[in-house]
Amino acid sequence: xxxxxxxxxxxxxxxxxxxxxxxxxxxxxxxxxxxxxxxxxxxxxxxxxxxxxxxxxxxxxxxxxxxxxxxxxxxxxxxxxxxxxxxxxxxxxxxxxxxxxxxxxxxxxxxx
Amino acid sequence: xxxxxxxxxxxxxxxxxxxxxxxxxxxxxxxxxxxxxxxxxxxxxxxxxxxxxxxxxxxxxxxxxxxxxxxxxxxxxxxxxxxxxxxxxxxxxxxxxxxxxxxxxxx
Numbered sequence: 001x002x003x004x005x006x007x008x009x010x011x012x013x014x015x016x017x018x019x020x021x022x023x024x025x026x027x028x029x030x031x032x033x034x035x036x037x038x039x040x041x042x043x044x045x046x047x048x049x050x051x052x053x054x055x056x057x058x059x060x061x062x063x064x065x066x067x068x069x070x071x072x073x074x075x076x077x078x079x080x081x082x083x084x085x086x087x088x089x090x091x092x093x094x095x096x097x098x099x100x101x102x103x104x105x106x107x108x109x110x111x112x
Numbered sequence: 113x114x115x116x117x118x119x120x121x122x123x124x125x126x127x128x129x130x131x132x133x134x135x136x137x138x139x140x141x142x143x144x145x146x147x148x149x150x151x152x153x154x155x156x157x158x159x160x161x162x163x164x165x166x167x168x169x170x171x172x173x174x175x176x177x178x179x180x181x182x183x184x185x186x187x188x189x190x191x192x193x194x195x196x197x198x199x200x201x202x203x204x205x206x207x208x209x210x211x212x213x214x215x216x217x218x219x
Contacts, residue, residue, distance in 0.1 A: 004155070033207070040121075042211030043156070043201060058207070090155050100146050103155030 003027075006091050006104040013111050019078040021107050023091030031094045032074035033101065034058075034066065036087040043090065049074055050096075081111045115139050118202055118210035126218050131189040133213050135202030138183065142204040147176060147187045150199045150212070159200075160187070192217045 007022040025032065033048040035058075045058030047066040055066050063085060067075045074093075078085055088108050092101035117136045125131045135145070144163045148156035162169040162176045162185065169176050175188045189196055197217045202210040 035209075040211065042118075043209040045207055045209075048207070092155070100148070100158030100161060101156070103157065105155050106153070
């Protein structure tokens with residue numbers, strides 16, 4: 001069974017803090033993705049990566065950056081957290097092609 | 113502009129009846145579509161997909177229909193069960209998701 005593990009289920013951070021959200025997958029998937037889920041807005045893609053060191057902006061990259069130094073790990077970084085970044089963050093991974101994603105359980109981030 | 117639209121934010125269906133969730137898309141270049149199911153406080157789980165070269169794909173109680181001329185796909189769940197109560201997301205070519213439809217199965 002593919003596992004996608006997000007390091008924290010719940011996180012509370014202060015405005016202006018630098019925040020790291022970690023995601024690790026154990027099935028050698030090439031593709032990894034970061035989404036945020038907000039009520040009424042569905043899943044919105046922040047960044048994705050098709051290989052180590054590669055990254056591409058999704059629909060809402062502003063205020064975020066990512067790091068993929070190893071194939072199994074894809075980190076989302078909030079350089080200076082703001083209250084509008086309070087959300088559920090979901091990491092996913094997949095093989096290339098038409099296979100579905102496997103999602104992690106999500107990290108609910110609250111910025112106060 | 114949304115490329116994938118789920119126009120019904122919620123849907124209530126009697127247990128045992130058919131649930132039909134709809135999804136419209138704008139880009140005829142999408143080569144496959146996927147449906148995901150999400151429970152609260154969990155990540156979405158992949159349900160079923162369909163390639164753009166097919167018009168139907170079936171997996172147990174779940175069937176997805178694709179109407180390319182109308183740029184419309186639908187997910188049918190028959191019969192609906194209480195455990196099907198969740199939010200369902202339609203996605204195009206993996207990356208682009210609709211806003212989701214919350215399905216309530218009524219006893």
